Structures are given as structure tokens and as C-alpha cells.
Amino acid sequence: MISSSSQAAAISPVPDTGLVAMVPRVNIHAFCDNQQTAETIQSAASDRRMSRAHITIQLGGIPAAAQVYAGQATPNVLIVESHGSRDAILAELGQLAQVCGPSTKVVVIGHLNDVILYRELIRQGVSEYLVAPLHQLQIIETVANLYHDPKAAPVGRVIAFVGSKGGVGSSTIAHNIAWQMSKRFATDTVITDLDLAFGTAGLNFNQDTTNGIIDALGQPDRVDATLIDRLLTKLGDKLSLLSGPGGVDREVNIEAHAVETILDAIRGSVPCVIVDVPNMWAPWIKYTLTHADLVVITATPELASLRNTKNLYDMLRQARPNDEAPKIILNQVGVPKRPEIPAAEFGKAIAAEIAAVIPYDAQSFGTAQSNGQMLFEVAAKSKAAEALDGLAQAIAGGDKPAKAKGGFSLLDKFTKLRKK
Ligand SMILES: Nc1ncnc2c1ncn2[C@@H]1O[C@H](COP(=O)(O)OP(=O)(O)OP(=O)(O)O)[C@@H](O)[C@H]1O
Numbered sequence: 546m547i548s549s550s551s552q553a554a555a556i557s558p559v560p561d562t563g564l565v566a567m568v569p570r571v572n573i574h575a576f577c578d579n580q581q582t583a584e585t586i587q588s589a590a591s592d593r594r595m596s597r598a599h600i601t602i603q604l605g606g607i608p609a610a611a612q613v614y615a616g617q618a619t620p621n622v623l624i625v626e627s628h629g630s631r632d633a634i635l636a637e638l639g640q641l642a643q644v645c646g647p648s649t650k651v652v653v654i655g656h657l658n659d660v661i662l663y664r665e666l667i668r669q670g671v672s673e674y675l676v677a678p679l680h681q682l683q684i685i686e687t688v689a690n691l692y693h694d695p696k697a698a699p700v701g702r703v704i705a706f707v708g709s710k711g712g713v714g715s716s717t718i719a720h721n722i723a724w725q726m727s728k729r730f731a732t733d734t735v736i737t738d739l740d741l742a743f744g745t746a747g748l749n750f751n752q753d754t755t756n757g758i759i760d761a762l763g764q765p766d767r768v769d770a771t772l773i774d775r776l777l778t779k780l781g782d783k784l785s786l787l788s789g790p791g792g793v794d795r796e797v798n799i800e801a802h803a804v805e806t807i808l809d810a811i812r813g814s815v816p817c818v819i820v821d822v823p824n825m826w827a828p829w830i831k832y833t834l835t836h837a838d839l840v841v842i843t844a845t846p847e848l849a850s851l852r853n854t855k856n857l858y859d860m861l862r863q864a865r866p867n868d869e870a871p872k873i874i875l876n877q878v879g880v881p882k883r884p885e886i887p888a889a890e891f892g893k894a895i896a897a898e899i900a901a902v903i904p905y906d907a908q909s910f911g912t913a914q915s916n917g918q919m920l921f922e923v924a925a926k927s928k929a930a931e932a933l934d935g936l937a938q939a940i941a942g943g944d945k946p947a948k949a950k951g952g953f954s955l956l957d958k959f960t961k962l963r964k965k
């Protein structure tokens with residue numbers, strides 16, 4: 546027998562109380578071992594509470610999942626079903642653990658009402674064990690609870706992009722990385738353009754912008770996932786934008802706590818939040834940079850840029866000693882006839898590694914800009930696109946399996962998450 550609450554949740558049909566929370570904008574993959582479970586998850590997927598999530602369902606159980614993720618990153622939530630015995634389930638999960646990213650939440654559906662198995666799975670880092678047959682609301686409730694538990698880590702990661710001076714290409718890089726996160730890594734992504742007067746996100750994606758961010762900044766106490774949903778402009782299947790209309794008609798006073806509320810609301814329901822931070826200095830800018838999960842500083846290879854990058858880098862390292870160091874991007878490298886500081890010297894002066902060097906490529910970037918497209922769309926094979934793709938991989942890389950094959954266990958993953 547498994548613990549009484551889990552048992553009740555597993556077996557009894559759950560009436561629609563309307564109390565089950567919305568599932569955030571996460572990727573959910575299910576590998577079922579049984580047509581009936583696949584159909585139940587399919588009907589869960591069409592429920593209103595699942596409307597933000599992306600769900601794919603296939604058959605083949607845990608072995609199929611282990612095979613698929615040997616070649617690709619695991620989603621935010623992985624639901625796997627097995628008809629096997631306790632030992633068979635544990636052995637199959639051992640295979641899966643070798644390819645499972647540390648932030649993926651694993652839900653196991655079994656056919657055994659076995660408390661020892663339940664405890665062992667939870668001990669190994671599985672988020673939940675459910676006993677089939679299931680009601681669709683149990684699936685929704687289980688996934689929603691993975692994120693609404695006050696102790697659960699937030700759904701999203703906030704990545705702030707800032708330039709070391711004006712015009713270095715920080716916004717362009719932020720937009721391209723966001724696009725790549727949503728396409729190549731199939732991660733739901735929101736770009737938040739905090740450059741209210743001069744922001745270029747709308748132009749770069751050839752989209753009319755709205756008042757979105759100004760509305761949100763003006764009523765921070767009302768900001769929640771539902772309001773943010775209404776204010777987003779859709780740029781693609783998994784890419785949205787929160788921006789202002791651009792222009793200098795209005796003067797908007799930005800308060801650090803308003804930015805904090807907005808970013809917290811977005812990161813509560815979206816896995817990747819790209820923040821375009823304008824090149825200026827104010828308390829709310831410092832707040833945004835110090836509180837991001839990752840900061841990406843874009844610089845050009847000349848002296849003023851080097852000085853500003855070093856100041857920003859040192860301030861952020863000191864203010865957040867337990868966080869990943871800011872990533873430094875050297876952009877517009879190789880402008881004809883311009884004397885430049887070589888990347889190695891630039892890195893040495895800051896005592897940091899340069900995460901990416903992006904060549905100056907007026908034609909590709911110019912074409913992308915005038916078409917309102919991303920560099921990956923107009924010059925996918927260019928050196929600049931290659932460098933940007935490497936950067937996107939490095940940024941997404943936080944979700945790769947923690948160790949090489951053979952050594953990683955779900956238990957490691959569990960321990961790491963609890964330490965957070
Ligand atoms: N590697 C590159 N090669 C050529 N042009 C580039 C490159 N990177 C960016 N650009 C171009 O530089 C210009 C400025 O880029 P962008 O607006 O992204 O900079 P920014 O740092 O956000 O500027 P701002 O300080 O105005 O916010 C754009 O026209 C962009 O297309």
C-alpha cells in the first residue's frame with residue numbers, strides 16, 4: 546500500500562472542483578505503456594488548465610523515453626508509464642536517469658500499489674508516483690502541484706542581456722538567443738523589453754507592439770500570470786514579447802519593485818525569460834541585473850567597452866558570489882581597418898573567459914534587421930549564426946545531464962534540487 550493520500554489520489558476518480566491550478570507554460574512529454582493512459586493524458590491535455598503547456602504523448606514506456614533522450618534534451622516534465630514489477634521499474638528508471646537533465650521533473654505511472662516502490666522512487670528524485678488507471682484531473686493536478694508547491698523552484702530562468710555601451714548589439718543578440726531557445730530547444734520563451742523609449746524588439750520581429758509593459762509597470766500590485774498572458778504579443782509558437790509601444794511621448798518612472806513583480810510573474814509560468822536591459826544606469830537596472838539568474842554582457846573590442854564591461858563584471862561578481870559569472874560576448878569583431886583589442890587580451894583584462902566572439906557581418910545583420918527577421922532565418926550558415934548558436938547552447942546547457950553516462954542517478958538530481 547502506498548501512503549494514504551497518494552493512494553486516494555491514485556485510485557479514486559477526481560471530481561472537477563475547479564480548484565486545480567493552471568499548469569505553467571512548460572513542455573510535458575509522456576511515454577505511455579498503455580493506450581488507455583495515453584488517452585487519459587490526451588484528454589488532460591485539452592483541459593483549460595493545460596492550455597499554456599505543450600504536451601506530446603507517445604507509446605513505448607520508459608525504454609522508449611531513455612532511447613529518445615539519449616539524443617536530445619529532456620523536457621520540463623517527463624511522464625513515464627510502466628507495467629513492470631518493482632525491480633523492472635527501478636531498472637528501467639536507472640537507464641533513464643543517465644540521460645535525464647537535472648531540472649526535469651519525472652512523474653512515474655505504474656500499475657502497482659506498492660508503498661516500498663513509492664518511497665524508493667521519491668528517494669531517487671522522482672517527483673510523483675501515480676497508480677493507473679487515472680482520471681485526467683489527477684494528471685493535471687499532479688503537474689500543477691509540481692510548480693505550485695511553495696518549496697518548488699520557480700519554473701523559469703531570468704536571463705538579462707545588457708550592453709557595455711550603446712549600440713554594441715545587446716538587443717539583437719538577446720532576440721536571436723530567445724528565438725533559438727524557442728525553436729532549437731523548444732523552450733517557451735518570453736522577451737521582456739525594458740528599453741521603453743527606444744526598444745527594438747517589435748521592429749526586429751516585424752510586429753506591432755502594444756502598451757504591455759507600461760500597463761504592467763503601472764499596476765504592479767495587479768500583476769500575475771493571467772494579466773501577463775493578456776499583455777504578451779505572440780511572436781511564434783513558443784515565443785512571446787512583453788514590450789512597450791516605443792517612443793518618447795511618455796515618461797515612465799520605473800521602480801525596482803515593479804520590475805521584480807513582473808519578472809517574478811513571468812518566471813512563475815514561463816521556462817525562459819530573456820530581459821533586454823537598456824544601456825543606462827539606475828537603481829532598477831542594477832536591481833534587475835543583480836537578481837537575474839544569468840547576466841549576458843555584450844561588448845565590442847575597444848577601450849570604453851572594456852572598461853565598462855570590467856566595472857559591470859566586477860560589481861556583479863561581488864554582488865552575487867554564489868551565482869554563475871556573467872557571460873561576456875565580444876560582438877562586431879573584425880570591423881575593417883578598426884584597431885581592436887584581441888579577445889584573449891580582453892578576457893585577460895577582466896580575468897574572465899569570453900563566452901562567444903561574434904564577427905562583424907554588416908550584410909547578414911543588416912538584412913535580418915531590414916526584413917524584421919532573425920539572423921538564423923536570413924544567414925543560418927554564417928559564422929555569426931554559428932557563434933550565436935554556440936551561445937544559445939551554452940545558455941541552455943544548464944539542463945544537460947549532470948554527469949557523463951553511467952554515473953548519474955536521479956538521487957544526485959534530487960540532492961541538488963533540495964540544496965537550491
Ligand atoms: N555582429 C554584428 N555585425 C554587424 N552589425 C551588427 C552586429 N551585431 C549587431 N549589429 C547591428 O548593430 C546595430 C545595433 O544593435 P542593437 O540595437 O542590438 O544594439 P544595442 O546594444 O541593443 O543598442 P542600444 O544601446 O541602442 O540598445 C543594429 O543595427 C544591429 O543589426
Ligand SMILES: [Mg+2]
Nearest residue numbers: 715716740823
Ligand atoms: Mg538595445
